[in-house]
Amino acid sequence: MTESPCLFDRILDGSAPAHTVLDEATVAGFLDVRPVFKGHTLVVPRTHVETVADLGRGVLGELMEAGRRVAAAQRTALGCTGTLFALNDIVSQSVPHVHLHVVPRTRGDGLRGFMWPRTKYANEAEAAATASSIRRALDAVTSTPQQPEEQVAPDQVLVRDALPVDTARLAQLLAGGTLRAVEDPSDPAAYEPALAEILAAGNATILVAEVGGRVMGMCQLIWFRHLQERGGLCAELESVHVDAAMRSHGVGGILVEAAVSRAEALGCYRIQLTSHRSRVDARRFYERHGFEPSHVGFKRYLP
Numbered sequence: 001m002t003e004s005p006c007l008f009d010r011i012l013d014g015s016a017p018a019h020t021v022l023d024e025a026t027v028a029g030f031l032d033v034r035p036v037f038k039g040h041t042l043v044v045p046r047t048h049v050e051t052v053a054d055l056g057r058g059v060l061g062e063l064m065e066a067g068r069r070v071a072a073a074q075r076t077a078l079g080c081t082g083t084l085f086a087l088n089d090i091v092s093q094s095v096p097h098v099h100l101h102v103v104p105r106t107r108g109d110g111l112r113g114f115m116w117p118r119t120k121y122a123n124e125a126e127a128a129a130t131a132s133s134i135r136r137a138l139d140a141v142t143s144t145p146q147q148p149e150e151q152v153a154p155d156q157v158l159v160r161d162a163l164p165v166d167t168a169r170l171a172q173l174l175a176g177g178t179l180r181a182v183e184d185p186s187d188p189a190a191y192e193p194a195l196a197e198i199l200a201a202g203n204a205t206i207l208v209a210e211v212g213g214r215v216m217g218m219c220q221l222i223w224f225r226h227l228q229e230r231g232g233l234c235a236e237l238e239s240v241h242v243d244a245a246m247r248s249h250g251v252g253g254i255l256v257e258a259a260v261s262r263a264e265a266l267g268c269y270r271i272q273l274t275s276h277r278s279r280v281d282a283r284r285f286y287e288r289h290g291f292e293p294s295h296v297g298f299k300r301y302l303p
Contacts, residue, residue, distance in 0.1 A: 008044050008097040019131035021073075021138060025177055025279050026059060026244060027066045029102070031131050034118045036103045036111065039078045039130055043067050043100040047175050047183070050096045052089045058244025059176065063100055070102045073138035078130075080104035084111070151250040152211060159258040162199070162206035162218070167191050169215045170206065177241035207262070209242070209255040217242040217255045223266055235263035237273040240282075256289050274299070 010016035012028055021041055022029030029043040043066045045059050052060070071083040082105035087098070105111065121127040162170065168188035175183035184190065198204050203224060209217035220238040225231060237259055242252045263271045274297040275282050283293065 019127050021131050021134045039104045041102045049098050067100045067102050073134050074104040076137035077133040157254045158210040162208050173218050173241040216246045217251045221259045229269050232269040235268040235271040
């Protein structure tokens with residue numbers, strides 16, 4: 001596998017070191033190695049995007065929301081009283097990967113406009129302790145009470161099997177939700193043979209959720225024969241992704257329940273899934289839909 005030339009991509013896939021403070025499905029945050037002030041955090045989308053113009057509207061919203069929470073955590077962890085948000089686009093963008101600077105501020109800190117004096121951590125131990133302090137505070141941050149998201153009525157969502165014409169949109173959804181920076185929605189043709197094979201296999205399908213005629217969610221449902229349970233059928237749910245603009249609107253729940261109904265209709269005695277430990281909200285979502293976190297999952301990526 002060719003190593004990505006982008007430093008932030010390497011940080012996100014674990015091949016370059018960083019002091020991480022935020023690790024979520026679509027965004028991540030880690031300390032700037034040359035901070036304006038200690039605790040200065042970079043919040044980045046997991047998908048490699050070089051300019052703000054290329055960001056999806058939903059991902060931009062998630063980037064700013066993550067920045068808001070990091071800022072709140074900095075105030076708890078570091079005792080700062082304010083925040084500077086900054087995002088260089090092309091000009092003065094030292095790494096060609098969109099990143100939001102979340103800089104802790106205090107009155108009289110000497111910062112003037114955009115003249116950024118840089119400081120340094122005494123050593124790696126101090127940087128690690130600073131990141132740990134922000135992480136703990138971030139875990140404790142409670143969202144400001146907001147109006148609940150408007151729920152989409154079930155009759156507004158059409159769940160159906162994917163078609164070859166959906167390939168480009170499926171690639172976009174995968175790129176918007178993956179934890180590993182390996183998806184490339186700019187080349188949908190790379191996904192076409194896989195989709196054709198899945199749909200022809202006879203023991204799997206891709207379900208999509210349409211809202212207003214546009215595919216806004218997807219999941220892969222696989223069913224296979226077990227020797228246990230007297231030779232029963234088991235179903236596996238994979239790649240559950242909802243467009244960032246439609247999350248918290250009920251689309252994911254409708255999609256998952258449709259997958260459960262399909263598994264029941266096939267005669268499956270169980271439906272199972274795995275969710276990465278960093279996806280805290282996703283795990284809560286699955287528990288609300290009756291999935292029990294009963295097992296420890298193990299995965300090994302092969303060269």
